[in-house]
Amino acid sequence: MTVNIMVVEDEIIIAMDIKERLKKLGYTVPAIVASGEKAIQKAEEIQPDLVLMDIMLKGAMDGVEAADIIWNRLRFPVVFLTANTDIKTIERAKKTQPFGYLVKPFEEKELYTTIEIALARHQAEIEIRKALEKEKELGELKSRFVTMVSHEFRTPMATILFSAGLLEKYQSIWHEEKKMTHIHRIQTAIEHMTDLLNDVLVVGKAEAGKLEFRPxxxxxxxxxxxxxxxxxxxxxxxxxxxxxxxxxxxxxxxxxxxxxxxxxxxxxxxxxxxxxxxxxxxxxxxxxxxxxxxxxxxxxxxxxxxxxxxxxxxxxxxxxxxxxxxxxxxxxxxxxxxxxxxxxxxxxxxxxxxxxxxxxxxxxxxxxx
Missing domain, CATH: 3.30.565.10 (Histidine kinase-like ATPase, C-terminal domain)
Structure with missing residues (x-):
């Protein structure tokens, strides 16, 4: 699987060197940009798997600000590249939730390790997000299921209790036709609940991939x-x-x-x-x-x-x-x-x-x- 990495670096010689290193390591570099504004625009356009972002960029927007927008708006992982290691810069960079931090100059081994860890972490976060969304969806379905069952069962159960109570109280004085009317009401209510349970079982089997198909x-x-x-x-x-x-x-x-x-x-x-x-x-x-x-x-x-x-x-x-x-x-x-x-x-x-x-x-x- 091809991994596309966008490089954001305003020194063209350094940018080309990084590109060659990435290609040597088996990555693809679809774009090199030199400003934070261009990085945001290009990231939205090419949808990279990862962004290598220089912190100190020329122009109104530095790499930290650009990385913050790229991650929070577009959800592409960012690894910072910088020769600046002062505490203030690092604290600003940390707030953007970067996936790695490489200090120039760096070796190819460091570059490869940082990128692979960043990609693995990003994939893990995607899986966790999917699992959480699925759990939320299941929770909502359970809530709707409980609401539906309680609502749909309430009327037939009330019918059964009411008719059964009347039969118990008046069975000795009612004629057969009156008794049969309430017996039929009970039967109809039970059939309704049975149909409901059958529908729930069919859907449950289908969701679990166990609904049999026998032409x-x-x-x-x-x-x-x-x-x-x-x-x-x-x-x-x-x-x-x-x-x-x-x-x-x-x-x-x-x-x-x-x-x-x-x-x-x-x-x-x-x-x-x-x-x-x-x-x-x-x-x-x-x-x-x-x-x-x-x-x-x-x-x-x-x-x-x-x-x-x-x-x-x-x-x-x-x-x-x-x-x-x-x-x-x-x-x-x-x-x-x-x-x-x-x-x-x-x-x-x-x-x-x-x-x-x-x-x-x-x-x-x-x-x-």
Whole structure:
């Protein structure tokens, strides 16, 4: 790997000598500049791996001031070169968090050792920064997860406790129909919590790289028909659902479980975010070795500012209001599409509706042999 080192030195003979030494040691010198102002401009332009900076530069800005800007604004490591070793200068230089300090004249061995240590330290700091950012991100995700779970579990648990309490109190005087009403409410609440836990498990497996992808031959048309019937039953016929299949499919090979995650989430969202009796259209088109699934609704739509975060965990649209949800469904959809090596696209207009288009390879036999 080539290491690019920019040299900042206003004595041209010294600068050329340093350049030759660096080249001899295997480094590349993309630029030599003679002033602090030029050093900042050139560093931003060429993005060096390290800057060798003379402290005593001609002009309004010395090397210490230039190094401070290069590090704090651009985050490129700086090693100072100087013949000046007075305490005041060293204290000023220390405040810029330099990655090394070479006193002229220096040997090639000193130059090489200082540069390698500076590069290693900089790389270590990058890794630490990434780890801290990841830890912060995980902390935020945990917080959002706890908030989501506590919120989503509260309503069904309250339903279960309320119905169970009524059954216990009035079971001897209620007729069977009244009892069954509350039993069904309990069952529905438990199903909701089970679905939530299943979503959490799927996302957890996907994040850990353990979500299995098992494509196998399947009856794609029959699958879509049965899925739509299941969705209609769950929706209690509150929305007109229409399935259109264009061209016959005889050789589909997909992961049926992941495909169910994709289509169930998209169809459920289309229903959930659409007014009652608003139509939802489900279309399947097979051509050129691909299956194209399109789900169109006339619901609340997606605000433009939400589209960039659409598939992020726990993200929910700013216009969903009091409509319940976990922010996990579309994350599962995206990860399932990716495992199929497919694509997903969305077109939406707030107040008009949304169309999701999922394109998957129709036959993955060659990828599982």
């Amino acid at each position: 196998a031959p399947m009856d794609l048309e029959g699958f879509c028909h049965q899925l739509l019937e299941d969705i209609k039953h769950a929706d209690k016929e509150c929305h007109p659902l229409e399935l259109t299949i264009q061209s016959a499919v005889s050789n589909a090979c997909m992961d049926e479980n992941l495909l169910r995650h994709i289509l169930t989430n998209l169809l459920s969202n289309a229903i959930k975010y659409s007014p009652q009796n608003s139509p939802v259209q489900f279309q399947l088109l097979c051509q050129d070795g691909q299956a194209v699934f399109q789900i169109r609704d006339a619901g609340i739509g997606i605000n433009p500012e939400d589209e960039k975060q659409l598939f992020e965990m726990f993200h929910r649209g700013t216009n969903v209001g009091n409509i319940s949800g976990t922010g996990l469904g579309l994350t599962i959809v995206k990860k399932s599409v990716d495992l199929h090596q497919g694509q997903i696209a969305v077109e939406s207009e707030p107040g008009v509706g949304t169309t999701f288009t999922v394109t998957l390879p129709l036959n993955l036999d060659s990828q599982i042999s």
